[in-house]
Amino acid sequence: MLTGMSPQTSGDAGQLPSRRIADAVRELITSGELAPGDKLPSERELAHRFGTARNTAREAIRLLTEEALVTPHHGKGVFVREKQRLFRWGNDRYSRKTYRETGLTPFRLEMQRQGKAASIQAVAIDRVTPPLDVAERLNVSPDEESVLRRLNEYHADDEPVQLVTTYVRWSEAEGTPLAEPKTGPGGIYGRLEDKGHTLTTGRDEITARMPTHAEAQFLQTPSGVPVLDVLHTSFDQNGEPFEVSRFVHRADRSGLVYNFPIEN
Amino acid sequence: MLTGMSPQTSGDAGQLPSRRIADAVRELITSGELAPGDKLPSERELAHRFGTARNTAREAIRLLTEEALVTPHHGKGVFVREKQRLFRWGNDRYSRKTYRETGLTPFRLEMQRQGKAASIQAVAIDRVTPPLDVAERLNVSPDEESVLRRLNEYHADDEPVQLVTTYVRWSEAEGTPLAEPKTGPGGIYGRLEDKGHTLTTGRDEITARMPTHAEAQFLQTPSGVPVLDVLHTSFDQNGEPFEVSRFVHRADRSGLVYNFPIEN
């Protein structure tokens, strides 16, 4: 087995030893000789085969981990990453039409499509001073406790999928079900509609970055996997922003889809 | 200087030495004591201050690099990353209205907005067998040389910004200016309109991932910086797809913005 992996094979090209090992293993993966789920030779075994120190084989594995090709499990070994089916979120996420037709929220709909059990856990509902970018978009003070924050964790079959933090103005949330765990029929948008805000247009601002420690812990991202950070702003019939949410997704499990008309 | 950085300071919490050093340095950065552009103490200096081996200080720096907080420069030192202003690309990217009003393509417009010189370099124009995802979206065979590929590199002030690969069906491109470096007035979309395809709707599918080696080389991404991968499909007045492009952006320099109406 693993006949392709020997120091002499293919273009060494005067590369660094760690690079050579990484290249050899990567080749085995892309060629299919090592399939997703397969276990790599142990660090000690790799080092011996290539005549290097264990640390050098370890560095090679670190390179592959950074490329998100493999993922190590303490005590068990290093394994070729499984290609996961993506969850897809798009600008139909807010469409009330979909909801009327299926009776499901966008998250539960996507989970059902993939045959997974959806569960949502409320982590915090509190009054806070908003982050700068949220304050700018909601037109509130970044120096006072001017917003209500609702932090939720979303799971698919108990596997963490996304972190969502929703912000609305405290002046509009105070004393309403918005500040309660149960927001009532139509959810948050239902209560905001009571306040005269009809969801009319949305804006999503998307960046990608490496997760913070806390995010990595919750999302269980293997190293080498970034997060998609979506800052959503909801505008009402008057073009006034009334709600901001931040979605943090595992990038290896989530994709975003936007369909839009193009003006001529 | 750097008074905050000593082994005893703050909650060590029985952490690993490398973690302790990373935490201490991160604290200096977030508190502002180390500003963007500042140089960190050298690896040897850090190791000495915390009473560890150089490799341990080095591991701490690796952790911070992975978080994209610092970036090392061979022979010079390790520096706190500058917060860069983002280039912003959105679904107005394809609007012909913007083009008519300014006479600028979306890329040149964004560069002008930031006072940078735009330059676009054609890397390849050739007939190829399409990647699977492109073949699916264009409804062509993934096993033949069924598409024309145009690969371009975009720079801002000679700094690499994005890689764009555009695919159109070979059957429609053959013998037309689409296969030439100069595509003529209105660009690619102009020629495709000649073929009866009026750009009517677009779809962007967005993922994030770590860059391949080749991408990292061109985009000069520091380690710990992912890329945004946008697969765009253009649909004509009949809802038929006629062009697919893949945009690869440095995530630390680019953001995406989508504005969309919400159906009630």
Added chain:
DNA sequence: GCATACAAGTGGCTTAAACCAGTTGGTTGC
């Protein structure tokens, strides 16, 4: 004045050895 050379700093990579911590499966003892 100016170019060259060099020394001293920086990070980059590797070696070799040791110990820790999680996992697995077989052996032992009841």
Added chain:
DNA sequence: GCAACCAACTGGTTTAAGCCACTTGTATGC
């Protein structure tokens, strides 16, 4: 039969040392 234990594997982290490559400023030689 079964539970407890243990040995042998796995990766995780650190130490200590050496050499390489890149950068910078200074000293040297002309």
